[in-house]
Amino acid sequence: MLINFSYSPLPPSSSLPRFSNSKSPVLEPSSLKSKTNFLKPLPSSPCYSSNLSFHPKTHLFSRCPHGKRLDLRSCAVSGFDLGNFESVLEAAGVLTAIIVVHESGHFLAAYLQGIHVSKFAVGFGPVLAKFSAKNVEYSLRAFPLGGFVGFPDNDPESDIPVDDENLLKNRPILDRTIVISAGVIANIIFAYVIIFVQVLSVGLPVQEAFPGVLVPEVRAFSAASRDGLLPGDVILAVNGTNLPKIGPNAVSEVVGVIKSSPKKNVLLKVERGKKDFEIGVTPDESFDGTGKIGVQLSPNVKITKVVAKNILEAFNFAGKEFLGLSSNVVDSLKQTFLNFSQSASKVSGPVAIIAVGAEVARSNIDGLYQFAAVLNINLAVINLLPLPALDGGSLALILVEAARGGRKLPLEIEQRIMSSGIMLVILLGLFLIVRDTLNLDFIKDML
Secondary structure, eight states: OEEEEOOOOOOTTOOOOOSSOOOBGGGOOOOOOEEEEOOOOOOSSOEEEOOOOOOOSSOEEEEOTTSOEEEEOOOOOSSBOOOSHHHHHHHHHHHHHHHHHHHHHHHHHHHHTTOOOOEEEEEEEEEEEEEEETTEEEEEEEEEEEEEEEOOTTOTTOOSOTTOTTSGGGSOHHHHHHHHHHHHHHHHHHHHHHHHHHHHTTOEEEEEEEEEEEEEEEOTTSHHHHHTOOTTOEEEEETTEEOOSSSHHHHHHHHHHHHTOTTSOEEEEEEETTEEEEEEEOOEEOTTSOEEOOEEEEEEEEEEEEOOSSHHHHHHHHHHHHHHHHHHHHHHHHHHHHTHHHHGGGEEOHHHHHHHHHHHHHHOTTHHHHHHHHHHHHHHHHHTSOOTTSHHHHHHHHHHHHHTTSOOOOHHHHHHHHHTTHHHHHHHHHHHHHHHHHTBHHHHHHO
8 A cells, every 4th residue: 555644733722633734944845745555465366455545745635615725735754753552543543444444345345246255354464363254264464564355266275166156257347347446435435434424523624814924933043033023923015015815825925035035124014913013024144045034934824613514514515525635635646656756765654654643643633534534535546556466457457358358368467467566565565664663753762
């Protein structure tokens, strides 16, 4: 599974879960995009497993019920912090639930059609716990890299005749397509249900924009502090030019003027409380010759929650939010492929996703709703990619079979195609787990 995250907690005064931070550290916006890659094995028997991808490369927008977008920006962080054990369990529980839902989709689609299923596993590798029921082995495995549903089609230990019509390989194309697609469908439904519950319970975040740029923090002994700027001030205009009401342009405009004006007076129109007045600030010169005044900036917005008043409104709100998040996931994935040389180094493993989820849970438990919804949508989208070991790869083989008039590719060719990148992917997954573990804050402290 591939995941790409950008998250930092909100200030205590805000209840909005976010996967990024709109503050610009000392007038210098930056971002970190970290991805999580979960993998799946290819046993000798057919199996379908979870593959998850999330990549808000630039911005993650949450479309709000009243048509406004909530701009959730990324910020730079030095490492991952797992924090308290409770939040780690919550994040791990969310990830496990998403995997179980995906695999349950495959399993139920097969079971309800009378197709033989031999295994249902959460995780890969050595079995930690297992039990059997109705000829199906259910297991929990050592490596949290996803999960899989196994079929006895090519299992030499199976006593089912090879020509049994209820083996997956012997079913018509439509039946197999339903089984392979069911995991994706299950995650899409689960994502919508999560958003729907959020709409009815805690509500969706709504952003109301106000003119200017907020100054959340002023560094001591900085140019801003020396010239009279205070935390909580709102910059309405720079050198007589009014700032846009909303969006990153307002922050970028202030940053640009400050950076281009070292040791030059910059006239700021400031709102403090209910009063407006002007302050002249002279930026200090940084080591690269640009100006700096030592503040953090963020869009001047107020975030509230909107809870649906009835079921019809809940469906409406949830539908808009779901479509907005889905559009974001697709756009981000497209940007990942278009800029793969830059984004490849940002790939991270399951340790990173749990660390990010733990941070979401610590910031606000409500954040787990959107955290879980986004992961589900990503899992669905990435699994549709026509790549070996993904559900999309299996669907691609079925399309080839249909194009050949129902004639399957030779079994050896199919196995070579589906297993071609598995060892590389497994090694990559193990590498990412080790790397992300070493990137944890408390591990860094120990080292």
